[in-house]
Amino acid sequence: MPTLLKNGSVAHDPWTQLADDSAIPDQGMVLVSLDRWQKDRDALIESGLTLGLQLDAGEHPDSIADDIGLFDMIALVFPAFSDGRAYSYARLLRERHDFVGELRAVGDVLQDQFMYMHRCGFDAFEVKKEADVIAFADALTIVSSAYQPALDDRRIRGRDASNRMAA
């Protein structure tokens, strides 16, 4: 089981992944795939469940643009740490679609990418290596400043605080 790091600390994971062929439960916090969402959208909304959505690499957030406010959590999958599509998806969700819920990095999530993920708006991380869990805080600050505005609050070259993007 990966460890969930949320806002910098180890956290209990209240979410259950709902398999595409499982029945919709009566209660709980369920994470559904894009396929399942598109198939059972109305039933899922009616269920009154707390909803999360998992988007795989290649599943563009614009495809659910009108529904984003319905989710408390969106999980973006890194099929390999070298597949960087989810960085763009994360920024679009935060900056274009004003998603304010939990944005979770899942898949091949490693310490040397924590800083990039954090800067792109992720605030939750499913981490597989114990050493990476321990290194989390240092990994975010090992390079303490940046040359381009993003979604974190580190010091930015040539910009004052008012020039940063709001998360």
Add this chain to the structure above:
Amino acid sequence: MYRYDEFDRAFVKDRVNQLRDQVSRRLSGGLTEDEFKPLRLQNGVYLQLHAYMLRVAIPYGTLSSRQMHKLAHIARTYDKDYGHFTTRQNIQYNWPTLQDIPTILDELAEVDMHAIQTSGNCIRNVTADQYAGATADEIEDPRVWAEIVRQWSTLHPEFAFLPRKFKIAVTAAPNDRAAIRFHDIGLAIVKNDAGDVGFEVHVGGGLGRTPMVARKIRDFLPRHQLLSYLEATLRVYNMLGRRDNKYKARIKILVHETGVEEFTRLVEAEWSAVKEGTIDLPADEMERIAAYFAPPAFDALSNDPQELFAARVADPAFAAWEKANTFTHRATGYAIVNISLKPTGGIPGDATSAQMDAIADLAEKYSLDEIRVTHEQNLTLPHVRQADLPTVFNVLVSIGFADANIGLISDIICCPGLDYCSLANARSIPVSQRITERFADMKRQHDVGDLKLKISGCINACGHHHVGHIGILGVDRRGEEYYQITLGGSADENASIGKIIGPAFSSDSIVDAVEKVVDIYIGIRQDNESFLDTYRRVGLAPFKEKLYADAA
């Protein structure tokens, strides 16, 4: 030139410490080689045939003498006393140990240098016209924008794991010396009808196994909106570029498969959504960076001073060198000096620590402390008083870098090839050496005239063979090195991709074949027609017919 302040210094220091931690985790087994590879690559560390290789960034090819001395020191202390200047205006060291690399990076940081993003699937070192700030034919100094792009792209959190590497080049002159049409993004600084300065944006150029000339996607981008436009373009590429096949992952394939109209529409749509954001630089920050590139105070001098006249008359070798290797400067009484790193029989782009130190001293005394690296693997002293040219020439003679061959057949671009590279199919350096020896007679070279010859040891085309007037590509034929010839490529503003002339030649016959191509050209040229112009007039057929006539 740009100088680091406390911010830049702290940033680079952090980055070196990060790599030091990663190296120690790799050495202790905490990182697998697969996990370590992209991390070391994004810090310029390759694993080559025989050893690690470190590629140090020289942003837009600009160096101070202090920086060049440091590069010499690193070659002497951590390598085999030489370095290799590359087509991307960088320098490579071929023999450092992995353990030494963090220390080398500390040394580089002392002189405001680093190796960040000289490799990996990220935005690479930004290149520019080597004559920037010195040539009369530019609209403004393109290095201001190259530096702005360098800063924006450095550890950009969204674009660290692109489908493939990404190269950006900037020029501000109509004569394109930066080969912008063969970059992922090529930026040409232009003026519109209203007199405003902005960018013409070219996207999707590149060499490799699928050479393509970039497509223009915008005639005029207001210059203060450059970063938002780049961000939009990179975002479209990051999300849509192919990741299923590394040979189809460059942006040129995306532009080609999407179609340039649809690709442009996607970029413009993304841009319209981001351009009101905060990514574009505030005006004061733009001015801060531009101030570093303000033209130096040139003395009021006249062209063709007495000392120059006297040297031309006294020393024909000097006169020939001055004619071939210097270029018109924007200020009267000054010249741009090209230092050929292509001595007969030498390795293109290589320089020893002693040669680097001597060039650094020349720059300090005679070129307002500046040196440039060119994409043709030469060095440039951008601001030399014409009266000092004879002295500069004599020093270059003493270090073996006074060949008067800039733009001639022996001024060869050549990749490291099978002597160093784990990707190569064939050696390229020995072929280059033999061609320069065959054409060692300078009188003959000058008679042949402008001729760009470029050699790659494999289809990845690091030696730019596709854009050589004569290109040579090393191929493997049942374990033997063979060489294919292409004709008619050009990397300048009239960009074209060379065409394969016919069956490949063995290592023994390739130099004869090149000589024959040159002789065919001499036989059919009209008046002072250059090789490329002749080829463009007559096409491949006459060359092909005569080249293979005897073999049939």
